[in-house]
Amino acid sequence: MKKIVSSQNSYIKDLIKLQEKSRERKKKGLFLVEGRREISLVLQSDYVIESVLVLDTVLQNNDTLLEELPKSVQLINVSKEVYQKIAYRDSTEGMIAVVKVKEFSLASLQLTHKNPLIMVMEGIEKPGNIGAMLRTADAANVDAVIIANPKTDIYNPNIIRSSVGCVFTNQIAVDTSENVIDFLIANNIHIYSATLQNSNAYYQEDYTQASAIVVGTEATGLTEIWREKASQNINIPMQGAIDSMNVSVACAIVVFEAKRQRKFIK
Template identity: 60%
Template sequence: MTTKLISSLQNPFIRQLVQLKDKSRERKKTGLFLIEGVREISLAVKGNYELETILFYPELFTEEQLNSLTTKHLNTIEITKEIYEKLAYRDTTEGILAVAKSKPHTINNLKLSKENPLILVAEAPEKPGNIGAILRTADAANVDAVIIANPKSDLYNPNIIRSSVGCVFTNSIAMGTTAEIITFLKAKNINIYCAALQASVNYHMQDFTKPTAIIVGTEATGLSNNWLENATQNIVIPMQGDIDSMNVSVAAGILIFEAKRQRNFL
């Protein structure tokens, strides 16, 4: 493994990486993004992401550790503390970053491996932290796919990677418009259960053992009418306090794990 040293923040490559970290437009234009941390990089490798470059700060992450992280021949760069702090997103640091190639996530690229899938759909989630939490829930439940309708955030936003603790790389994820996703689900005869207050029944009274998509919206606006008009059934989590909604990732967890309970966690 050949390693070179970059010590200047003005280095053109480093300046490009700062843009990748900070700007969704740059990530989309180049098809590249930054990954920070051992666990996240390991999950990206597990998820068959192609890594282009590894950067490490040797006082926090040694070449010996680097050799154990991946067996592939990669371009590796030693960087200074100043550069590492400029590129790192997190306060708790491990001294390693990777430049990776993004994947296409169109709904047409989504392949379902099971005849009886369980899918989680989130419409227009805005906060990267909520998206990351939803992806962690999906990973914990081992759902067959996560679909994001009308996405507001770039999937490779550093906060999504951080808050998902790398689950963004191992979940099967697709994105599209609400109309495209409804067409996809109906073509595959997947039941659509929408978390909504209107014309709804308690979630635990439904049968989620058949092909199922559970749809959640934002706390502020809920789901669009297109979902409600095409639902197999609207479902609700009974609320016993003074408010009528909860965090979208919490609601998704309750609904998905009820489906898993009915399926005996298979």
């Protein structure tokens, strides 16, 4: 097994760039995943792991997750100093995987259910909100998550962290709003756009049919095209002093109303 003890190692420097810069992830076609739970979810998905960096303590404890790694995965023993240089989080289980990126095309989505439920987020900037919505999507077992007009790449380490690995448990596609709308209409999926303009209370709508729940940024909301092309605009009635809530919370409310109507059965 290869061992690296210096953070000045050229391979380690490259991994640090992957952690810090979106353009490096796109250029190399690689990204980092740290933590035992997250790596176990990668193994259950169709992602390909290139290598795994581990601390001595992981090797000494004979972690069973290492036994589940494909034989093609290179194991690299690193020093604590090296690990801390790469790690995004303060406390992980001493394990970081180098994983190959996937293409998030609309054409790759497999909508196998008659009446799919899809979550769409347009132009969301904060990685924490994206991660939270991916957790909601997994919890609700939606059929797909589509990110329209993305402001950050899906392999941002904060998205992976805040999603607790749900980047790997959801079907995801990324494209422009125009292309996403065309895709939804072509597949006879009703569009419910969360917006204050010309909208009904969310609980008045029927989500048992093929449905896409669409949310935008907290600052500016959805772009005009989503309001124009919606089957119905929807809102969450506010009962306090403010007129909006966190986008991930709002999204969860509507998605689970859709699941309630479907009685949590596909």
